[in-house]
Amino acid sequence: MASLAHNLSAICYSPLSSRPTLIHSHKQRRTSIVCSSVAISSAQNKERIKLKELFEDAYERCRTAPMEGVSFTLENFTDALEKYDFDAEVGTKVKGTIFGTDAGGAYVDITAKSTAYLPLQEACIHRIKYVHEAGIVSGVREEFVIIGEIEADDSLILSLKSIQYDLCWERCRQLQAEDVVVKGKIVGANKGGLVAEVEGLKGFVPFSQISAKSTEEELLEKDLPLKFVEVDVEQSRLILSHRKAAADSHGQLGIGSVVTGTVQSLKPYGAFIDIGGMSGLLHISQISHDRITDIATALQPGDTLKIAMASLAHNLSAICYSPLSSRPTLIHSHKQRRTSIVCSSVAISSAQNKERIKLKELFEDAYERCRTAPMEGVSFTLENFTDALEKYDFDAEVGTKVKGTIFGTDAGGAYVDITAKSTAYLPLQEACIHRIKYVHEAGIVSGVREEFVIIGEIEADDSLILSLKSIQYDLCWERCRQLQAEDVVVKGKIVGANKGGLVAEVEGLKGFVPFSQISAKSTEEELLEKDLPLKFVEVDVEQSRLILSHRKAAADSHGQLGIGSVVTGTVQSLKPYGAFIDIGGMSGLLHISQISHDRITDIATALQPGDTLKVMILSHDRERGRVSLSTKKLEPTPGDMIRNPKLVFEKAEEMAQTFRQRIAQAEAMARADMLRFQPESGLTLSGDGILGPLTSDLPAEGLNLSEVPLAQDS
Template sequence: MASLAQQFAGLRCPPLSSSRLSKPFSPRPQNTAFSPVVSAVAISNAQTRERQRLKEIFEDAYERCRTAPMEGVSFTVEDFNAALDKYDFDSEIGTKVKGTVFYIDGNGALVDITAKSSAFLPVQEACIHRIKHVEEAGIVPGLREEFVIIGENEADDSLILSLRSIQYDLAWERCRQLQSEDVVIKGKVVGGNKGGVVAVVEGLRGFVPFSQVSSKSTAEELLDRELPLKFVEVDEEQSRLVLSNRKAMADSQAQLGIGSVVTGTVQSLKPYGAFIDIGGINGLLHISQISHDRVSDISTVLQPGDTLKVMILSHDRERGRVSLSTKKLEPTPGDMIRNPELVFEKAEEMARTFRQRIAQAEAMARADMLRFQPESGLTLNTDGVLGSLTQLTPDLPVEGLDLSAV
């Protein structure tokens, strides 16, 4: 019988190196059977379970968001809309918004108005008056104010704000109120033309025709002066504001009484006297009324711009003329030349004495008229004392007026 090798000698098998096995089979060591494979399978199973769990959580959350998105959520859709309404505003031009200034520089101020970007307040829109820096108008970081939207910056979609527009509206309202109350206000002359002068009142520019100026001054002479004014016409729609110095002077002059002491400023000197500005009224201090001593040259006593106290001697309301005196205020003759400070110090006291002398003269005239009129209620006793006239003449003493020496 042929050997086993001889029987299979004609069969061909591929070499071992080209089969699936890259290494010859070797027996497995004892006590280590399949341990690495079992560990890998265990880890793989744990990861699969965790991934499966996360997938189920995600699918459950997705389903709840799709079918009942607000279930278990305390912040409702209504709350969300209310929050939007709280921080949203109309950005149309002319809309008023509240804002807080948080930065300032030479150009203006940045304002937080709870919009998507900060708003800008230019320096020329910070105040109705002309200013060089917003701090002059009280604009500082932390200031919370109401602004009005006047435009939009196309570069960054930020809004441009204004305080001037709000103040402008308030100024017109204030002028209308002052006109209705017929009060006298002060206005500074800032310009003029052949028809009149321009004065600033309440931040607005008003026109004062020369026909409504009490003095015969030119626009150049009135420039930078403050004039007492009254409103003649207030028309915001036409931006028309007309004022009158003459009407204001009429009211002021009505309050000037003979013997009153007022403070004035020397405006100009003439050979015959000095013109004194007494609260917008030009009065004449004649050279003969400066002192009891003779004054040959006014410039030796007064200079333009000097401030002094004068007494009202006479007042012609129809012509608008006021006569003044410092002579009547001298404690002793010549004090206005030698010691004018003493004259001003004693001015009220000397004027009171002057008014009492005027009152005495009036009382004597009344006494002569009423001596034979018992029904008047006035009495003149045997000692020559006239009864109390304080109701008619407040400057007289209560105990009566002694006319025995008259």
């Protein structure tokens, strides 16, 4: 065949035949003959016949004796597999080549006995729909880590994501060591701060480490300059700081540098000024030399002003009244609506001027001494200061309780002075056991003094993280233990439900009320957000286990019910063994044997759910919250409950009175029997059947017990 044309017919030569072959085209318009030669020489024909014989001979040997003359046996092949096999334990790193992909992942050749599979979710640290989005295509060779095995076919499950995570953590450690500013994309937020994606990992930026004045919503999906505060691979803990990165961008600012800023917010103690993304405090004492009692008279949020750097702690000082000048201070606002003059007087008397000159000389002398001999004449040395710090410092271990005073708040929490070397911070979520949006909702305002517990430390500046919630939890558990000991009924709000019962909030804690301990006939949905009377069944602080009972509380409210009392109830449900009756929120059992003196085989013939009837209390187990009921004892004649229940209910009080009299007579007889058999007890029996101590007016011959009347049926 010399060439091939589409839609053509060709005469091709068969290797074992000298006849030309005709290939027909479906288009019958033309027929092309494409061949180099039709005539085949005799020598070529003999060569082809010889090759045919060799092929047939080889085929026969492969069919009858395939391993004859072969030095590489099946055992050699098995040995080679063992020799080049490797440890397939989870966590082992292997190199492999992609040789196929599907919708769920990729197939990898790792030169092992069996193939390996890379699932889609393990192909990349980012979310992808198809493996080719992560560059996973046939022919690509990568290093993987074994994360599992499919037992059905002994194939291995690989991960590329784990390798990438290790590289990302190593990169973050390196960047932290180099103290580099990186760009992080804000992808989420919670009560404590923002979630940022940096170098393929998600890190946490506490609100206390955010300098931007934007809200959480405005920062979402935005890029922020960040610095690493903590990179802990073991705990998968990545803490970032925008404040540190912003401070770097303002690193050129030194003491005395003048910058332009905007008033963010006003506090009683000063104003927070935004200077290009970083927040600084302009204390009320640094606004002017003249005393300011109300900061709002000098500044308003949104005002733009020039300020001077007063310290490396980012406190700011307004360019204002000079201590060595008699000119008044003007704090200029870029809002041209107003210009506030902050001074006490414009006119300066001669005496005042002399006083100022004297103060100036004192200041210059003090400045010179501080510059040349700062410690001269100072009895309190640096060593004294260090000793004082050590003396008044305290154990800052996690779990230690300390007292502190709130001196400032922000959106994320509150700053606390605990008289330590460094300040402390109370996050919003640790300020109260209830959910709050702002710390002032929990009474956390400047000047408040409380006891806190240390729950952590910010390594970047050695500041402590405090909790008020932990203290409150301890008090709540102690309160619950006390109420359980006093067997008190408390009000609990139903805030949730599950398969086993209801969840109630009591004394600031969430407790569990099993369905078996609920007497109310309402459904779960009806009880939600309602208050229920409850009693404590179990208070276990160690296991954080708080079990409550509505049944016990309801039993207390029915404490006045005694044996023989008649109450009105409603049939709740029927069971083969009896009916459950609701008696004012408490459930009691009317056993089938206590409905009537006549035998009842099917309870549905006598009662139906919703029926209202009068029942008598037979027994009341307050501890277990169980009440046994009877209508049988109220029947004037046996069988009336089935034949004429209306008559039973009309005569209920009368029959109950008779029943109670019989009980009283039985008790009197029991007391009399006790006295008859135990005369040495020193007790006497009153006419009402009540036991009491012997009195001096008894006859000398003793008590004649034979005169005690026998109980009579009425």
